[in-house]
Amino acid sequence: MKKLILAIVLCFTFAGVRADEGMWLPSLIGSRINDMRQKGFKLSAEDIYSVNKASMKDAVVLFGSGCTGEYVSDQGLLLTNHHCGYGAIQKLSAVEHDYLTDGFWAMSREEELPCEGLSVRRLVRMEDVTARVAAGESFDEIKKQAIDEGYSASIEQMYYGNQQFLFVYEIFTDVRLVAAPPSSIGKFGGDTDNWIWPRHTGDFSIFRVYAGKDNKPAKYSKENQPYRPARHLRISTKGVKEGDFTMIYGYPANTQEYVISDAVEYVAEVSNPMKIALRTERLDIISAAQEQDPAIRIQYAAKHAGIANAWKKWQGEALGIKRLGTIEKKRAYEKEFAAWAADKPEYAHLLDSMHAAYNVVREWYYMGELYAETGKTIELCAMANVLHTAKMRYDNLPENFKKLYVSYNVDVDRALAKAVLKGFERYCPAEKYPAALRAEIGKYGGTVDAYVDYIYDNSHATSFEKAAAATKEQMETDPAMRLFEIFTFDKKMYRNMSNAPEVERWYRTFMKALREWDKERAFYPDANFTLRVAYGSVAGYEYADGEYHNPVSTLDGIIEKDNPNIYDYNIPQVLRDIYAAKDYGRWGEKVNGRYTVPVAFIATNHTSGGNSGSPVINGKGELIGINFDRTWRSTMSDIEFDPSICRNISVDIRFVLFVIDRVGGAGYLLEEMDLR
Ligand code: ARG
Ligand code: ASP
Secondary structure, X not given: OHHHHHHHHHHHHHHHOXXXXXOEOHHHHHHOHHHHHHOOOOOOHHHHOOOOOOOHHHHEEEXXXXXXXXXXXXXXXXXXXXXXXXXXXXXXXXXXXXXXXXXXXXXXXXXXXXXXXXXXXXXXXXXXXXXXXXXXXXXXXXXXXXXXXXXXXXXXXEHHHOEEEEEEEEEEOEEEEEEEOOHHHHOOXXXXXXXXXXOOOOOOEEEEXXXXXXXXXXXXXXXXXXXXXXXXXXXXXXXXXXXXXXXEEEOOOOOOOOOOHHHHHHHHHHHHHHHHHHHHHHHHHHHHHHHHOHHHHHHOHHHHHHHHHHHHHHHHHHHHHHHXXXXXXXXXXXXXXXXXXXXXXXXXXXXXXXXXXXXXXXHHHHXXXXXXXXXXXXXXHHHHHHHHHHHHHOOOOOHHHHHHHOOOOHHHHHHHHHHHHHHHHHHOOHHHOOHHHHHHHHHOOOOHHHHHHHHHHHOOOOOHHHHHHOOHHHHHOOHHHHHHHHOOOOOOOOOOHHHOHHHHHHHHHHHXXXXXXXXXXXXXXXXXXXXXXXEEEEOOEEEEOOEEEOOEEEHHHHHHHOOOOOHHHOOOHHHHHHHHHOOOHHHOEEEOOEEEOEEEEEXXXXXXXXXXXXXXXXXXXOEEEEEEEEOHHHHHHHOOOOOOOOOEEEEEHHHHHHHHHHHOOOOHHHHOOOEO
């Protein structure tokens, strides 16, 4: 009996340590390395991050403006997600060569396509500069050395300003597209499956980074050579199974794990419901138009996906917060904290100060979010502003402004404008409603509908031809321009409400207090788009009562979903043929008793937006997958991570190799990779 009680107590204590939570700074990973090794990691902290010698960090890059990528050859070959390369692939596509739909496979270096505007950053080093900042050195002084060395540098706040870190980057701009699967693989499941497990998406694309003869960043030139990274990842083709150690190395952008209940309540009960409702209306309008007209379906595909992505995430987040009882848990935690802080003058006031600050900040922060989801989404207004600026610069509007209208339908936009302005009316407290907007509506029709019709009937921004014919003065006083001005928000919006300076100043002290008080808790700084390490293991989970989800998906699942009549599930014929012939070559294996090809897997790593494209690494430091998503009921991991349900989703590297080899016929690419 005693043993049983002990076992139960131990169980609870271990659960209390909250295994797998955390996004750790690579330079400080030494503090986690024992735990990592206990869970199956075989290498050292120096292998993960080192300033003096090549380490894994040299194989990981910040890709574009919001993703992660990793080198897999000594010739600058880089893997990331298809949805991360999407913009670049779209830019290179045209009706005659639609690489999004058909995929793209460079069969030689000469066929690789330069991606204008795309960049890749390597972290050279990171440094805790808290003491220097405290001693009065300015950020510019601190960054100077790195900049003199030819690097770019930024200083980021950790723990709400308790620590400052310098990040030094090398930025490469000659990045070329090497390969992309057709969207029917790279985006298989589309928005229907987005944020969902089981998942069957081959979400990868391949690029190559080029450098000058000295292996340093250089502008695009035919003379440039493939970049030789100090380290690239070896690839394991052995596969994964439940319980295997996994590590994610990448650039998560935004979490808020330490916020008090006020902030969670705001997210779950105010902000998310408002944003979800407003986006539902926009999505309905776009979907209806897409069903009517195939041209609109294409024009609005990326916009729809963009709006739907966060919309779905917020719904899952709200569900997750409710299911975990995060608000109540936080309140209980705060009560305990308050009891501890009561006799400490420097901390006793904290919660009251924070409540008060939130009461002030949430009013304007809410308005900022409401603006962002309504008036600021009206494309005509944004275009009027761009055209107005252009008119000031050029006598004749350059032809390339026609591009503004390629993915634009004025009727859809008009309907959207009516919906968001009505939504704004609904969600805006009467005393905050802009007088200028009321006056405009009063002057032009009296109702939102009439006002919007007036704008769209009279604006010069509704087509390239009209804009080209308009005078500077006409553009200046364009009714869409006026609406644009009404919706300029005069306050800076922050990553989260809690990062607004009025609240953040209290968090600086609160974090200090928490670390003194909650000795059991393993603290890591919130994600802020700096390089992090997360680790966990491959694991299924109980999705709902009695419904267990296996951690591995396979080609059989793709075939089950395959349906030529459903856009999101219409796979390329070649994949059907390969399946029919069970012609899997070296990529076939038995999974749960069936001969098939593994496709994706879930694990308990703590990830966030920005971790897309991150390498998933096994205990030996080898690449086993590419991270691309989370399950939607676990997206509250940005606020509270629960290892029992939070899962990141990765494409199995063997599916990536299978697609390159069997679908793309680009097996030659595997030769430069290090396959184990
Ligand atoms: N949910 C993933 C992330 O947040 C992937 C989004 C891309 N896919 C899509 N169907 N919209 O970015
Ligand atoms: N899909 C996300 C990304 O693009 C990753 C996530 O939020 O889990 O970064």
